[in-house]
Amino acid sequence: MKNLEEPVRVVHAVVSKEMKIMFRYFGVLVMIASIPFMFGGMMMGIGYAIAGPSAFSNFTANTGVSNPLLYTVLGGVLMIGSMILVENTAGIIRDEQMMGTFELHYLTPNSTLMLWLFHSLSTSLITLVIMTVDVTVVLAWQGSLLSPVEWLLAATITVLGLLPLAGLGLVVAALTVRFKEVWAAASVVNSFVAMLSGFYYPLEVFPRVVRFIAQFLPTSYAAQALRNIFSGGVSSLQLWEQVVAMTVLGFAYLVVGRAFYLRWENEAKRRGELSKY
Amino acid sequence: MKDAIEASNLAKTFVTREGGLLFRGKKRVVEALKGVSFEVRRGEVFGLLGPNGAGKTTTIKILSTLLLPDAGDAWVNGYHVVKEASKVREAIGVSLYSDRGFYWKLSGRENLLYFARLYHLDEKTAKERIKYLFELLDLKADADRLVEEYSTGMKSKLNIARALLHDPPILFLDEPTIGLDPNSARKVRETVLELKKEGKTILLTTHNMFEADMLCDRVAVISKGRIVDVGTPSELKSKVAEHKVVEVTLLGFDDKVTGKLSGVQGVIGVAARVRDPVAGVAEVKVVYDGDSSIRDILTLLLNESLKVLSVKNLEPTLEDVFVTLTGERLEES
Numbered sequence: 001m002k003n004l005e006e007p008v009r010v011v012h013a014v015v016s017k018e019m020k021i022m023f024r025y026f027g028v029l030v031m032i033a034s035i036p037f038m039f040g041g042m043m044m045g046i047g048y049a050i051a052g053p054s055a056f057s058n059f060t061a062n063t064g065v066s067n068p069l070l071y072t073v074l075g076g077v078l079m080i081g082s083m084i085l086v087e088n089t090a091g092i093i094r095d096e097q098m099m100g101t102f103e104l105h106y107l108t109p110n111s112t113l114m115l116w117l118f119h120s121l122s123t124s125l126i127t128l129v130i131m132t133v134d135v136t137v138v139l140a141w142q143g144s145l146l147s148p149v150e151w152l153l154a155a156t157i158t159v160l161g162l163l164p165l166a167g168l169g170l171v172v173a174a175l176t177v178r179f180k181e182v183w184a185a186a187s188v189v190n191s192f193v194a195m196l197s198g199f200y201y202p203l204e205v206f207p208r209v210v211r212f213i214a215q216f217l218p219t220s221y222a223a224q225a226l227r228n229i230f231s232g233g234v235s236s237l238q239l240w241e242q243v244v245a246m247t248v249l250g251f252a253y254l255v256v257g258r259a260f261y262l263r264w265e266n267e268a269k270r271r272g273e274l275s276k277y
Numbered sequence: 278m279k280d281a282i283e284a285s286n287l288a289k290t291f292v293t294r295e296g297g298l299l300f301r302g303k304k305r306v307v308e309a310l311k312g313v314s315f316e317v318r319r320g321e322v323f324g325l326l327g328p329n330g331a332g333k334t335t336t337i338k339i340l341s342t343l344l345l346p347d348a349g350d351a352w353v354n355g356y357h358v359v360k361e362a363s364k365v366r367e368a369i370g371v372s373l374y375s376d377r378g379f380y381w382k383l384s385g386r387e388n389l390l391y392f393a394r395l396y397h398l399d400e401k402t403a404k405e406r407i408k409y410l411f412e413l414l415d416l417k418a419d420a421d422r423l424v425e426e427y428s429t430g431m432k433s434k435l436n437i438a439r440a441l442l443h444d445p446p447i448l449f450l451d452e453p454t455i456g457l458d459p460n461s462a463r464k465v466r467e468t469v470l471e472l473k474k475e476g477k478t479i480l481l482t483t484h485n486m487f488e489a490d491m492l493c494d495r496v497a498v499i500s501k502g503r504i505v506d507v508g509t510p511s512e513l514k515s516k517v518a519e520h521k522v523v524e525v526t527l528l529g530f531d532d533k534v535t536g537k538l539s540g541v542q543g544v545i546g547v548a549a550r551v552r553d554p555v556a557g558v559a560e561v562k563v564v565y566d567g568d569s570s571i572r573d574i575l576t577l578l579l580n581e582s583l584k585v586l587s588v589k590n591l592e593p594t595l596e597d598v599f600v601t602l603t604g605e606r607l608e609e610s
Contacts, residue, residue: 006397013394017380017387024382100377103343104439107371108395109363115395269345272291272338275373 010110011118018122032084033130036076043072043200063202065231070138074226075199077134081127081162082197082219083190089120089169090186093177103275113170113261117254120166124159131158135230153229153239160243161222164250165193167257174264177273198223218249281447281478282317282340286349289335309335311502312349317480317495322473324493325482326595328605332502333482334373337449340480341371354447370440371449375433375456381425385416385435388424389442396443403442410438413471415464430461437468448472450481454488466492486595496595500603510595517593517601520545520564523571524591526552528584530559538563539604541577543570546601558586564593564601 022029047055047068056068065071096102105112131154132146139145146154168189176185196203196210197219203211214220225242268274289310294303310332317323325333338344340351342362351358354368379388386407393403411417414434419427427435433453440448450469454462469479469492483489489496490510497507506513527534530551538547538561546564551557563574578585591597599605 005399009394009397009399013391017383017391020387021380021382099380100374101380103373104371104378104392105395106343107341107366107369108392109366109397110395269343272289272335272344274343 007114010115011121014115014118015122015125018119019126022126029126029130032080033133035080036073036130036134039076039079039200040069040072044068062205065227067142067231070135070142070230071227072200073134073138074131074230075223077127077131078158078161078197078219078223078226079194079199081124081130081158082165082193084127085120085123085162085165086169086172086190086193087183087186088123089116089166090172090176090189091182092116092119092169093173094180094182097177097275100275106274112265113258116170116261117163117166120163120169121159124162127162128155128158131155150229154226157222157225157229157243157246160246160250161218161225164218164246164253167250167253167255168193170257170261174260177264193217193219196220215245216249218246218253221246221249279319280316280352281319281321282315282323282351282353282480284316284336284340284349284351285314287313287336287339287346287351288348289332289339289344289346308502310339310346310349313499313502313504314349315497315504315507317478319478320473320476321494322469322479322481322492324489324496325480325499326484326486326489326496326599327482327499328484330501331484331499333499334451336499337371337373337451337480337482340365341369341449342366367443368445369447369449370443370445371451372433372436372440372453373451374436375452375454376429377432378436378439379424379432382423384421384423385427385431385438386411386420388435389439392439393442398443406442406444407438410441413441414438414468428458428461430457430464433457433461433465434468437465441472446476447478448480450479452482452484454483454485462488486599490595498599498602500599500605505602506598513598514593514595517545517564517597520566520593520597520601521571522591522593522597523563523565523574524589525561525563525574525578526586526588527557527559527561527578528586529557530561530583531557534578534581534583535561535604537577537581538574541565541570541573543567544574546597546604548600548603548605562591562597562600564597 047059051058059068060066063071093102105115132151135146172185172189173182176182196214197217198214203214203220221242225239228238287310291307291309293305313332313336325336327333335344339346340353340358342358342365345359353365356364358365383391389407389410390403393407398406411420414437416431416434416438419431424432437450437453453465457465466488469481472479481492493510495507495509496513498505530549535547535549538544544563544565547561549559549561551559565571565574
């Protein structure tokens with residue numbers, strides 16, 4: 001890419017294509033936007049069924065959060081966003097192979113790895129749209145709205161927390177494409193990410209070993225940081241630490257994903273597997 | 278380098294294993310290319326003529342940098358396909374499928390715009406180019422319909438339009454008319470001739486002898502991973518002009534018959550196409566020389582206890598060149 005205009009055109013191409021396709025399956029978009037409410041409602045219902053009227057005060061005492069609905073909806077947005085991102089990135093080779101578009105990207109003057117990462121960026125942006133809609137609904141119902149600064153911070157944290165998962169998706173893609181079990185492998189990865197990120201509960205309730213593992217997931221920092229932003233209970237130093245941790249992890253995830261993908265790509269070009277599906 | 282494309286001793290072997298992750302099945306080795314060499318001159322339409330499995334698509338994929346050769350070298354527009362792959366990609370447009378290669382939930386125009394942006398075309402140039410290509414390929418009226426509503430012929434034309442987006446000097450078309458209705462196939466052939474007038478170099482693969490004869494300045498006959506002959510269609514046909522061709526329809530055919538026919542004095546090539554495997558009905562094409570050969574051919578068939586359903590004398594065609602050179606029939610696939 002010779003100048004800045006060329007990568008901008010490529011990002012424009014990928015993002016506008018992905019957005020158009022996503023908005024043409026509008027029902028799916030509505031379903032995805034409603035999932036955080038469904039899980040949030042379930043969590044609150046289970047809590048109420050177990051602890052009775054004191055459930056909410058117990059929740060506040062254990063988490064320091066006075067707004068359980070916002071807490072669970074934010075967790076739900078991150079969970080569904082991370083699931084879609086891992087699944088889309090892991091499945092991108094096979095999906096595009098089945099459409100016959102995979103090889104065509106190799107004929108364009110771009111790094112294919114960057115092209116797939118731009119696809120993951122599109123998924124992150126769609127998650128932002130969902131977060132904006134869902135959080136606005138919760139806040140508006142409770143009589144307040146997001147300020148532009150809060151939204152910008154939340155958007156940055158969401159993208160920083162989710163985008164590194166593309167690296168994880170690329171690892172799954174590279175390892176599983178030959179065996180055509182991409183979605184099963186992606187679902188296993190998603191289960192662990194969902195369980196260990198503290199989307200619906202504070203990680204402090206888990207044993208030390210689980211908290212140790214969670215340190216290596218960018219989504220666990222994103223979940224914590226987003227809640228802190230919306231509850232107003234975060235110092236700029238804490239936020240800065242979380243952003244640095246996410247950035248470092250993001251870099252590491254993407255480096256590992258890149259290594260696995262390039263190895264697969266080289267083998268696929270030798271074996272004639274770029275177009276096999 | 279004066280030639281647009283040069284392939285020298287290209288070889289490719291595919292090794293596959295049947296079975297899953299835990300139980301790896303039998304190893305299968307397929308020698309797709311066994312030292313393929315040819316040159317394509319600038320501005321010419323060059324055809325790779327051969328049946329399925331002959332190595333046509335493998336050749337195109339190596340030349341378009343999608344596949345690494347095991348041995349040999351190739352240059353496209355003067356650039357080496359392995360060492361200077363990005364330079365090669367800038368110079369080529371590739372149409373690999375007739376009915377795939379698109380996002381079904383996008384319109385034809387949106388699909389082309391997506392790929393135009395990936396080729397770094399600015400918005401104005403991209404839109405003008407897409408408009409021109411829709412007109413060239415007779416797709417203007419359907420430009421804004423979703424690709425999921427397109428017919429196979431429309432998708433094939435859209436594939437060619439996509440390959441032409443960045444106006445490359447060299448075009449690779451892999452079986453551009455396969456599965457198309459006669460009208461769409463005619464339009465695709467007209468477009469190929471139009472592009473030739475524009476000065477583009479075109480390498481197309483086909484197993485349709487009529488197409489090769491009509492479109493190609495020169496044709497390479499490829500069979501089982503080897504180029505068996507190269508020449509203009511008339512040069513190739515002149516090789517069988519003195520020969521005679523007979524097509525015999527037989528009942529009770531088995532594979533041994535072709536071998537026995539090949540041994541008859543004066544027989545140059547034999548190829549069979551099984552029409553009805555259950556009943557054993559097959560059409561056997563025999564290219565031969567000399568007046569006495571036909572008597573020996575028919576005597577052999579009658580002695581084999583076969584029922585001869587019909588015997589037709591035919592004018593030699595490009596397919597007969599293929600039969601003579603390879604002992605295969607193009608339409609077998």
